[in-house]
Amino acid sequence: MRIRDLFIIWLLFWPTVSMAQESSSVMEKVDKTESTHVWDELSEGLEYSLRFLTFGTCRKVADSSQNPNNDFFQISRYSTDLEIRPDLRLTFRRLDLSAKPRMNLEWNAWKDGVKEGDTDWDDDWFVNEWLARIQGTENLFVSYGRENLQWGPSYLFSPSNPFFGDNGRSNPKQEVPGMDFARLVWLPVISWTISLIASMDEGRQEFFYYEFEKTYALKLDYSGQEAYASMILSHQEGDRNRLGAFGGWTATDALLLYGEGTISKGTNALYPEMANNPFEASMDAVYDKDSSLKGTFLAGGSYTLEAGPTLTMEYVYNGSGYSDGEAEAYYRLRQEASDAYYLAGPIKSLSQLTLSQTADPRLRFLRRNYIMFQYNHNDIWDVLNLTFRWTQNIDDSSGQFISIVECFVGDHTQLFSIGSVNSGALDSEFGSILNYQWMIGLEYAF
Amino acid sequence: MNIKFQASGFKCTVLCVILFSSLLFYIKPVLAEISPKEILSKADEARGNVEGVEWEIKIESIENGRTQKRTLKITARDFNSLAEFLSPPKVKGRKLLMIDRNMWFIKPGLRKPVPISPRQKLMGGASNGDIASTNYAGDYDATLVSEDRVNGERCFLFNLVAHNTKVTYGRIRYWISKERRIGVKAEFFTVSGKMFKSATFEYENNILMQGKPKPFVSKMVITDAVVKSNVTTMNYSKVRIKKIPDSTFNLNLLVR
Numbered sequence: 191m192r193i194r195d196l197f198i199i200w201l202l203f204w205p206t207v208s209m210a211q212e213s214s215s216v217m218e219k220v221d222k223t224e225s226t227h228v229w230d231e232l233s234e235g236l237e238y239s240l241r242f243l244t245f246g247t248c249r250k251v252a253d254s255s256q257n258p259n260n261d262f263f264q265i266s267r268y269s270t271d272l273e274i275r276p277d278l279r280l281t282f283r284r285l286d287l288s289a290k291p292r293m294n295l296e297w298n299a300w301k302d303g304v305k306e307g308d309t310d311w312d313d314d315w316f317v318n319e320w321l322a323r324i325q326g327t328e329n330l331f332v333s334y335g336r337e338n339l340q341w342g343p344s345y346l347f348s349p350s351n352p353f354f355g356d357n358g359r360s361n362p363k364q365e366v367p368g369m370d371f372a373r374l375v376w377l378p379v380i381s382w383t384i385s386l387i388a389s390m391d392e393g394r395q396e397f398f399y400y401e402f403e404k405t406y407a408l409k410l411d412y413s414g415q416e417a418y419a420s421m422i423l424s425h426q427e428g429d430r431n432r433l434g435a436f437g438g439w440t441a442t443d444a445l446l447l448y449g450e451g452t453i454s455k456g457t458n459a460l461y462p463e464m465a466n467n468p469f470e471a472s473m474d475a476v477y478d479k480d481s482s483l484k485g486t487f488l489a490g491g492s493y494t495l496e497a498g499p500t501l502t503m504e505y506v507y508n509g510s511g512y513s514d515g516e517a518e519a520y521y522r523l524r525q526e527a528s529d530a531y532y533l534a535g536p537i538k539s540l541s542q543l544t545l546s547q548t549a550d551p552r553l554r555f556l557r558r559n560y561i562m563f564q565y566n567h568n569d570i571w572d573v574l575n576l577t578f579r580w581t582q583n584i585d586d587s588s589g590q591f592i593s594i595v596e597c598f599v600g601d602h603t604q605l606f607s608i609g610s611v612n613s614g615a616l617d618s619e620f621g622s623i624l625n626y627q628w629m630i631g632l633e634y635a636f
Numbered sequence: 637m638n639i640k641f642q643a644s645g646f647k648c649t650v651l652c653v654i655l656f657s658s659l660l661f662y663i664k665p666v667l668a669e670i671s672p673k674e675i676l677s678k679a680d681e682a683r684g685n686v687e688g689v690e691w692e693i694k695i696e697s698i699e700n701g702r703t704q705k706r707t708l709k710i711t712a713r714d715f716n717s718l719a720e721f722l723s724p725p726k727v728k729g730r731k732l733l734m735i736d737r738n739m740w741f742i743k744p745g746l747r748k749p750v751p752i753s754p755r756q757k758l759m760g761g762a763s764n765g766d767i768a769s770t771n772y773a774g775d776y777d778a779t780l781v782s783e784d785r786v787n788g789e790r791c792f793l794f795n796l797v798a799h800n801t802k803v804t805y806g807r808i809r810y811w812i813s814k815e816r817r818i819g820v821k822a823e824f825f826t827v828s829g830k831m832f833k834s835a836t837f838e839y840e841n842n843i844l845m846q847g848k849p850k851p852f853v854s855k856m857v858i859t860d861a862v863v864k865s866n867v868t869t870m871n872y873s874k875v876r877i878k879k880i881p882d883s884t885f886n887l888n889l890l891v892r
Binding site: 239241275277323325328329331340341342343348357358359362363365375377379380383385409411413414415416417418438440442443444445446448492493494496498500568571572598600601602603604635636 | 697699700702704716723724725726728729735736737738739743744745748749751752753754755756800803804826881882883885886887888889891
């Protein structure tokens, strides 16, 4: 565990300990009832939970141009993990403190590529999330901490969120790494909320191919009798302003309708473009200075059947995604870079740079049209949760199937299985990285 | 013999007319004093629809021979409720936020709140809407059907018809105690008119409202209309009237 993380935990819970010590040391001097009251408040405001997770994962790497012979990503075939996840929280008067320290022990085995036959043990000690929040007035809150800020009603992804691309719903057992935020939340009336949010540090998020840049956002939330809506205006340093929004409507007791989207002038996403280099193309931010509006919109709805299951459908139009021509150029460039990956000299560096750009062209989805269907049924016989999700890339006909099965054994133990199977050609979005991945494991909650 | 029978039939008819008329005369002044909506509002108060209240529910559900248990802490104000799952450990930390008809489900470890519909089942025969404070006065049109007795207690029997399709139940037959102004029994019907569950209520808890003690629900027993052995019992305890700030029901502050 890093010294900074230990310091954070100490800083967070020091006031509790010191207050507790203080309260016990002054017990004899001050009115006993009052001290007992403080102590009672402290113990009443302290909450904690502890979960142990152990799981094994098996994955089959796709032999695509993005990851030649698995030498670019070097993804292991098998892995096993043990994670200890305590959650601590203290609410004391106007102060709210929380911390989620984590311990992860992981074993990996490689069966493909340059690391074929290798095995490796790794341990990681970190604080995935922590928060210190103070209530200035009854309706004003100021906080700083490492958070996983998620919002919006959609399952597939949350285009209105300028901070996180992953909403954590494809694998609920893997926590989304936290990012450091300063936040001010003001509730002028119960139905309206105004938030000022600034991402101050990358925290646990990893930016492989780009530098972290601070992002500032103004978020306005409205909650009505049977509908809600939010608007998010954000600005990333060195980049552009973005306007995001989401809203939902409880149409009947069983039907929910919702939408989410974002719009900006131009985009910093990378597109294949003709270039004077051995590949005769490169990935460039072609629309960086463009003044035309680029938007991503999601429309969805879910219906709960009387028998219990909920069916959900979402459609995404990703205006920044590649057209057929751009996609063709993208895959051609990726193939060129892949072919040059094992060559010596400057072309190898160019190949690595190009593959890193094609791996993350700053697009959450590569193409323009997507549709998602989901079946979800929870608490079947009080022991079984089922989620099956199919995502179809309409433009290149590739798809992804995700199944999440959770089964409780007793009051503490849960067995789970999370699988994803990708279909499509090697030069398609979902067929590019993995053919399949399957995780099975056990969670024990105290 | 025939004359005797006719005479006794006439007497019966007269007696019935007198009884029915007196019943009408009796009901009319009561309803002139207080409207069905007001009676429903009073009954709603005893089921959580007050300025600010906190309580704990122990739910035990027997469904097809299988017993399930949950303990929840409910914080409610007007039509907004927050349900926090306290036990068993497998569900501890889950939260259900109900802001009027908008509902979100929050699972520990999964930071993104999931919007859910009121129809989604909480456990056994209890829907999400059942644990929240009720707003029958606002959600339904009430018509007085008749008077009835429930466990010997005289009750108004109301027929509640939903204003729209946004509520969990299309129609409710609701027995409200004439004396205590609290709902003691209910039958719930789907929009298609099929009865799918019934419930009885007890009020052993008390809350102080404007300095006066008022009864508050202590037990709700839900029985499946088809499989009578499927029973969900909700025991209410630790009822506390308190000031609930707006921030309790705010998603931006709730997910930690």
